[in-house]
Amino acid sequence: MTAVAADAARLPRQVPYIIGNEACERFSFYGMRNILTPFLVSTLLLYAPEAERAGIAKDVFHSFVIGVYFFPLLGGWLSDRFFGKYNTVLWFSLIYCAGHAMLAAFEGNRTGFYTGLFLIALGSGGIKPLVVSFVGDQFTQANKHLAKIVFDAFYWTINFGSFFASLLMPILLREYGPSVAFGIPGVLMGIATLIFWMGRKQYVRVPPTRGEDPDSFFNVARTALTTRDANGSRPGLVVAAAGVVLAVAMLLCWAIEAIAGEGTLGVWPRDAGFVITACLALGVLIAAGGVGTSMQLERARGRHPDAAVDSVRAVLRILIVFALTTPFWSLFDQKASTWVLQGAEMRVPHEAWWWPSFLVREAAQMQALNPLLVMLLIPFNNLVVFPALRRMGFEPTALKRMGWGIAISGLSWIVAGLIQLNLDGGGATSLAWQTLPYILLTLGEVLVSATALEFAYSQATQAMKGVIMAFWYLTSTFGSLWVLLTNAAVRNETVTSRIASTGLSENAFLMFFFAGFAFLAAAAFALYARRYPMQDNYRAA
Structure with a gap:
């Protein structure tokens, strides 16, 4: 076997360092993120009147999410213009570690804790657009066919880490307190940074472009x-x-x-x-x-060149598609805030023989359903649902999948609203009922999120794919913006009196409001999709 053939038959030796880094970093991020709302309500916000704590916690949580998905712009710019991917990832990872340390050290100090959240948003956001593309840099034409294995591993790593973080971290918060619960993700981020640094002598480092592309x-x-x-x-x-x-x-x-x-x-x-x-x-x-x-x-x-001008036109069209997905993210990210707060009012059915009491003991752990269902639904859709639809004569194009995903996410919030109505009526509601909205929301996620990346890749030319990813991350930022705007609106006496006149509680009203927001976005998305000029920018064989 020739040397070239041997290289083509194996993964680059440096890739495991990046995979190991990603596994620890994702557990670290989701571990702290998924206990953030319960911690805020039960510990850090005790200074506020009890009726206001949930609203403040949602503001803090979604402001944090906004930062996480805004700072990829900074990380991508610094990497491309000045430092390259490796150096930028390493330095932002150190900032990330410092943020975790501050969460563990300042559990009772709002200024210190919020500073830690800012540093995590800066560090996590800064490395977000770089790690995946850094993996791609390690491959050549000879072994590029193996890159899909690594990207699949990335996908499973993210959801695997999120699943166990969602299950374990609420238990650690309850049993050992916030210092330990926030400290463990910090240790994992430190390990992630160490693993990444250990591969430094083997990485292929593509130099920064320094903004020298004239087109x-x-x-x-x-x-x-x-x-x-x-x-x-x-x-x-x-x-x-x-x-x-x-x-x-x-x-x-x-x-x-x-x-x-x-x-x-x-x-x-x-x-x-x-x-x-x-x-x-x-x-x-x-x-x-x-x-x-x-x-x-x-x-x-x-x-x-005409190709560069046409590429910019394609990006501008894709931006409209992305803008219409932002209502989906306003619903999706509230599973870690609004739904956790709703679940805290529900009864955990420990008496049921089928309920895993040894593992799921509180509402925050229900978030583990999302990554578990993602890992199940994507192969199920690709192997069963989509082929069945094609046999029935219905082609599930990318835009159709995304539109239906937004609508299905709205349906999940209708179900959550019905659960809230039962809670408001004094009914003892089992936490198991939250399984249904989680299933619907996750189905919406796999139709929107996974499909959007495929769609954007096919529509944008190679030179514009980096720009598209930066704008894609901003969809989550604006999704959380809609939540903050809604929270600000319900602090207005005129708005709250109007809500009261409907006979619904504020929580139930907002759940139905967000469902309507998603349905409206899905309708607008469908109208735009009908006249969207599809492109095919995959590389020629």
Whole structure:
């Protein structure tokens, strides 16, 4: 066997270091994430009136999620422009470890604990867009056919770690306290960093591009926006500039209100804190920049290759698809906040012979259903459901799957709302009933999340795939933004009086509200999907 054939027949020796790093990091992340809401309500927020703790806990949790999915922009930029993937992953991992240490050390100190959450969001988000692509860097044309094995291992590692973290960490929090419960994920993150560092001499390190691609997404967009037509006009640039002015004005209004004291001047909503304001400003920038670029994109032809211009057009179209999935994430991420709080009001059916009392003893552990079901549903869909649909003459295209996934997630919240109505009526409700909304939500997840990556890959050209991944992570950021906006709205007396007039509790009303939000998004998604021009940007054989 030749040396080339031998290399093609085996996985790169450095890959196990990256897989080991991913396994420990994912257990670390989900371990702390899945006990965050119970800890906040039961320990850190005891200073607040009992009726307000759940709302504050949801604000903290979803602000954290926003950070986790915003900071991939920073990590990807630093890696591409300056430091490369290896150095960026290593340094952000050290920040990640410091964040875990602060959670364990400052369990009773809000400033210290929130600083730890910020560092974890920064570290986790910073490495998120890099690890998978770093794996791809280790393969060559000779053994690229083995890369799928590694990516499958990544997928199973994520869900395997999430499953056991969801089961074990609530038990550790209850039995040993927050220092141990938050300390163990910190130890695992330290091990993850050590494993990654141990492979340093074997990694293939692709040097950073340092922004030197003249036909990158942002260079093409800049050319389009700054090029005048025959009359010297640039309406697209006006739209983009208006977005910048509006975004800056929003941040300034927040800053003025914060300096003067919230609610003092009335120039910005009292409950719209920095996180909400910054996310809204980012959304305005993306929307105005996208619309402005789309208006003038053809002006970039001639100064950039047609393929680069067409790629930017494809990205702008994909952004609309992504925007319509953000309501799904507002529902999905609340399984670790709203559903955990609902489950705490339910009765654990220890008396039932079929209930695994030795393992599942409290509501937070129900989150383990999600990764378990993901591992079961994806192969079931691919091997059973989708082939059956094709035999019936129905082709489950990527866009159809995503649209149905959003709608099914809305159905899961209808079921959660019905459970809440029973709780509000004083009924003793078994925690086992939460299994049904978890099944529906997870089915929605595998139809939306897994399919969206496949869809984006096929629609974006090779040069634009990195940009697409950065925007994909932002869908979770804006999903949590909708939750924060809703939480802020229900602190308004006018809104709460309207909710009271429906005869529903605030919790039940919001559950049905989010279900309706998903159904509306699914309808809009279906309308856009009907006229979306599908592309095929897979590499030629």
